Every structure is written in structure tokens, then in C-alpha cells.
Amino acid sequence: MxxxxxxxxxxxxxxxxxxxxxxxxxxxxxxxxxxxxxxxxxxxxxxxxxxxxxxxxxxxxxxxxxxxxxxxxxxxxxxxxxxxxxxxxxxxxxxxxxxxxxxxxxxxxxxxxxxxxxxxxxxxxxxxxxxxxxxxxxxxxxxxxxxxxxxxxxxxxxxxxxxxxxxxxxxxxxxxxxxxxxxxxxxxxxxxxxxxxxxxxxxxKFFREFHAVYRDRGEVPNISSPMRRNLFNTYRAATFPAMWPISPRVHADNRGDLFETVRSHGGPGMAFVSTTFPGQKRGEHYHLHKVERFFVVKGEAEIELRRLLHDDVVTFRLSGDEPSFVDMPTLWVHNIRNVGSTELVTMFWADQLLYPDSMDQYPESISQEAPA
CATH class of the missing domain: 3.40.50.720 (NAD(P)-binding Rossmann-like Domain)
Structure with a gap:
């Protein structure tokens, strides 16, 4: 066809x-x-x-x-x-x-x-x-x-x-x-x-709600319904890439540091942590609807993003010395690479639970236009 x-x-x-x-x-x-x-x-x-x-x-x-x-x-x-x-x-x-x-x-x-x-x-x-x-x-x-x-x-x-x-x-x-x-x-x-x-x-009203909790604080608003999620992704596209990255407030004392990675106001979600060796990368895919966050906790990382069917690449450099995160916009190919000399520790959060038979995840490389 x-x-x-x-x-x-x-x-x-x-x-x-x-x-x-x-x-x-x-x-x-x-x-x-x-x-x-x-x-x-x-x-x-x-x-x-x-x-x-x-x-x-x-x-x-x-x-x-x-x-x-x-x-x-x-x-x-x-x-x-x-x-x-x-x-x-x-x-x-x-x-x-x-x-x-x-x-x-x-x-x-x-x-x-x-x-x-x-x-x-x-x-x-x-x-x-x-x-x-x-x-x-x-x-x-x-x-x-x-x-x-x-x-x-x-x-x-x-x-x-x-x-x-x-x-x-x-x-x-x-x-x-x-x-x-x-x-x-x-x-x-x-x-x-x-x-x-x-x-x-x-x-x-929804857009104002999103702006109040997301644009100003990096918190994920209530996206428990398809309409809310779709409007939120529309709003996120309008904020990208200007609002990124975001560094949360770090609370430090003699025991170490504490900071929030995700604060969600409604809807499902899951989080996981990965370690990545120097020179290695993760990602190389895009989503149609999923809201996904990359939070660099330790090490040095470079995040690349390319809007699907476009050529220009947006790049962010993040460091665990100042813990920070970037949310992946829908319909943008993205990856994260360890560009440091030590292990990279990244926390990932998504608004969808991962089911292998129905993943909203489609492989593609930042550097190529043909479907993977």
C-alpha cells in the first residue's frame, strides 16, 4: 500500500x-x-x-x-x-x-x-x-x-x-x-x-491549571482522562524546549541530599531507575501519547530530541551535580547518553504502566529518518 x-x-x-x-x-x-x-x-x-x-x-x-x-x-x-x-x-x-x-x-x-x-x-x-x-x-x-x-x-x-x-x-x-x-x-x-x-x-481552565503546577513547578497535573492527557500534551508542546531543564529544590543536611523527582496530581504512573555505563545510551524511540520524564540523579548526561519527520535536534546537558530533569514531548524521538567518565544514574517516570503487548513506544534513531 x-x-x-x-x-x-x-x-x-x-x-x-x-x-x-x-x-x-x-x-x-x-x-x-x-x-x-x-x-x-x-x-x-x-x-x-x-x-x-x-x-x-x-x-x-x-x-x-x-x-x-x-x-x-x-x-x-x-x-x-x-x-x-x-x-x-x-x-x-x-x-x-x-x-x-x-x-x-x-x-x-x-x-x-x-x-x-x-x-x-x-x-x-x-x-x-x-x-x-x-x-x-x-x-x-x-x-x-x-x-x-x-x-x-x-x-x-x-x-x-x-x-x-x-x-x-x-x-x-x-x-x-x-x-x-x-x-x-x-x-x-x-x-x-x-x-x-x-x-x-x-x-x-485546564491550560491555566497545567501552567500553575507544571510550568512553574514541574509537577504533573491531573491527566486521569484522555481529554486531560491530550490537552496536557498539547500544552507541553507549546512549552518545549524553552522550559527545560528544571532543577528541583535540594534539601541538604549532614546526612546528604533530598529532592523530589515527581509530584503527580492524578492518573496512573510508574517509575524506575537505570544505570548506564560511560559512552552508552538509552532511548532511541518516540511516543504517541505517553508522558515521560528523564531525571539525572548522578553522573553526566546528554539528552537529544528530534521532532518526528524533522531534522533539527534539540540537546540538553544534565549533571548529577545539580539534579535536574527533562520531560519528553510526544512525537519527538529521544535518547539519553552517558557523556561522563563515571556511571550515570537516571530515574525515569511515565504516566502509563508498562505492558509489553501494548507499549506506546516506537523505535527510531535520532540520526536517521527511515522507520526502524
Whole structure:
């Protein structure tokens, strides 16, 4: 199965590509603006593809007409490229629940769905039309992808956003949306994908709670429900890497030193300790949902992190001379290496209990892009 993702470098496209990589071992063809700007290039990029997840769209523009027609134009260019292939290609359309509403965005998405359904059907392919609610998650673009991304970045920066006109909004985490899109590949359906309703003020309340206990003190807030955990991971992405590392207060007396490693306000968790010999490393994996902490107790360590499907590496140097910790953001490959001349002692904490048959842990090296 060769899958292409339109809008593959955008928010939901990135999450979907990460999920295909983690759970299916697939390296999708990611299509961006340059591909859609050149019809011949788009056709060539699709030449070896038999399934497409169409996510590319226009959420905001200078005019209502640009929003509506921008979405239709993207769908038409995709349809023309598929028609030029002259063979069946299955398509999953990341549509919106607003497609049934009479507004510019809704009209554009509805027309896009109709256009693609006809083109795919004429070629003998299968078309899945998924109507998604409001999507949120890690690395959303503030002021564009959702109010959740905006709130997360504003609160993480210490500002105080204000809610005007509170109401209940149905939210779906980007990984759950990606799971639905991938699961619909090869099917002929039109389906509403449900999220979880939550008041806008409640989302902001959660972010303020996270900020108070996490950003200021390094304590883990109550993440006992999937919504809390997903919002927390969204907030954590907005704080990374600026808030790290954190060094807790050390209480010293004639007996030695004492310091807290984790203070959790709710939800499951487990802790373990490792020793690592000089020159050796641990990690080389990433997580989709797990909250994980590396706490250097003794020795000299270097922690490397790379956002999945990106090249830039973030590095932290930690020392047991000043015990400190860094939390691993979701969808970032990470490792820890002993860069000292003595044994490294590290405490690890995660919000999930470790079950070998259902680990949220996917191997990959910091230095390579191909799935392990």
C-alpha cells in the first residue's frame, strides 16, 4: 500500500504521517503547496500511489470567497491529477462537520467532497468522506488551526487569553482523527467522526491549571482522562524546549541530599531507575501519547530530541551535580547518553504502566529518518 497525504506538512497531515509510520511502518508521500502549484509535478508525485488521504485545505483567508474557492480549487487539482493517471485510486477525504452548514468554509468543503466523489467513482476507486469536528493536538498553529492551539501558546507564554461567548465545542485529538482517516482507507462511506464536547472556558481552565503546577513547578497535573492527557500534551508542546531543564529544590543536611523527582496530581504512573555505563545510551524511540520524564540523579548526561519527520535536534546537558530533569514531548524521538567518565544514574517516570503487548513506544534513531 502506497499512501499519499495532501497537506502532508500541515498540522493534521503531520500527525497522520507520524501515525502511519508508528503503527503501520508506512512512509507516505507527503504533498505540499509546491506540488499543488504544478499540475505535472502533482501527477508525477501520485504516479506510484494507490491511496490518497486528502487533508489539504484552506481554513482562513482574506475573504470568504478565498476560503470557499480555495478548498474547491485544491480538490479540483487533485481530481485532475487522479484523472490523468487513468486508473482506480482510493481516496479518503478529511471533510468537516461544517460541510452541512451554509457558510464559506462549509460550502467549500461540501463542494470539494462532491467533486472528488465523482472523479474517484469514474475511475473505479473507493471514496470515504469523513466529517471531522474541531481538531486539536501537539504543534497546532496558534491563530490558525484551532482556538486550542491559540490558548495553549498564550497560556504557556504567561499571557491571559479571554473567552467571549462561551459554548460547548466538540474536540477530537489529531491522533484520533488520523486513526479514523487511516482506518477508512479502501472503504466507500460518508461518516461523521465524533469527538468529545467540552466548553471553551473549560479548555482554558485546564491550560491555566497545567501552567500553575507544571510550568512553574514541574509537577504533573491531573491527566486521569484522555481529554486531560491530550490537552496536557498539547500544552507541553507549546512549552518545549524553552522550559527545560528544571532543577528541583535540594534539601541538604549532614546526612546528604533530598529532592523530589515527581509530584503527580492524578492518573496512573510508574517509575524506575537505570544505570548506564560511560559512552552508552538509552532511548532511541518516540511516543504517541505517553508522558515521560528523564531525571539525572548522578553522573553526566546528554539528552537529544528530534521532532518526528524533522531534522533539527534539540540537546540538553544534565549533571548529577545539580539534579535536574527533562520531560519528553510526544512525537519527538529521544535518547539519553552517558557523556561522563563515571556511571550515570537516571530515574525515569511515565504516566502509563508498562505492558509489553501494548507499549506506546516506537523505535527510531535520532540520526536517521527511515522507520526502524
Amino acid at each position: 502506497t499512501v499519499a497525504i495532501t497537506g502532508g506538512y500541515g498540522f493534521l497531515g503531520w500527525h497522520t504521517a507520524c501515525r502511519l509510520r508508528a503503527l503501520h511502518g508506512d512512509e507516505p508521500v507527503r504533498l505540499g503547496r509546491e506540488d499543488f502549484a504544478d499540475p505535472e509535478l502533482l501527477r508525477r508525485r501520485l504516479s506510484g500511489v494507490n491511496r490518497v488521504i486528502h487533508i489539504a485545505g484552506v481554513n482562513r483567508a482574506e475573504t470568504d470567497e478565498a476560503v470557499e474557492q480555495g478548498n474547491v480549487q485544491l480538490a479540483r487539482r487533485l481530481a485532475n491529477a487522479l484523472t490523468a493517471l487513468d486508473r482506480p485510486v482510493d481516496v479518503v477525504f478529511a471533510n468537516s462537520v461544517q460541510a452541512d452548514l451554509d457558510n464559506p468554509y462549509g460550502r467549500g468543503k461540501r463542494a470539494s467532497g462532491d467533486l472528488l466523489r465523482e472523479a474517484v467513482g469514474d475511475l473505479g476507486g473507493r471514496f470515504a468522506d469523513l466529517l471531522l469536528p474541531n481538531i486539536f493536538g501537539e504543534h497546532g498553529r496558534p491563530g490558525y488551526n484551532s482556538f486550542v492551539a491559540t490558548f495553549a501558546h498564550e497560556v504557556a507564554a504567561g499571557r491571559a487569553p479571554v473567552v467571549s461567548g462561551d459554548r460547548s465545542i466538540e474536540l477530537l485529538h489529531a491522533q484520533d482523527a488520523a486513526a479514523a482517516l487511516i482506518g477508512a482507507l479502501g472503504s466507500d462511506i460518508r461518516e461523521i467522526v465524533s469527538g468529545e464536547p467540552i466548553e471553551i472556558t473549560r479548555v482554558l
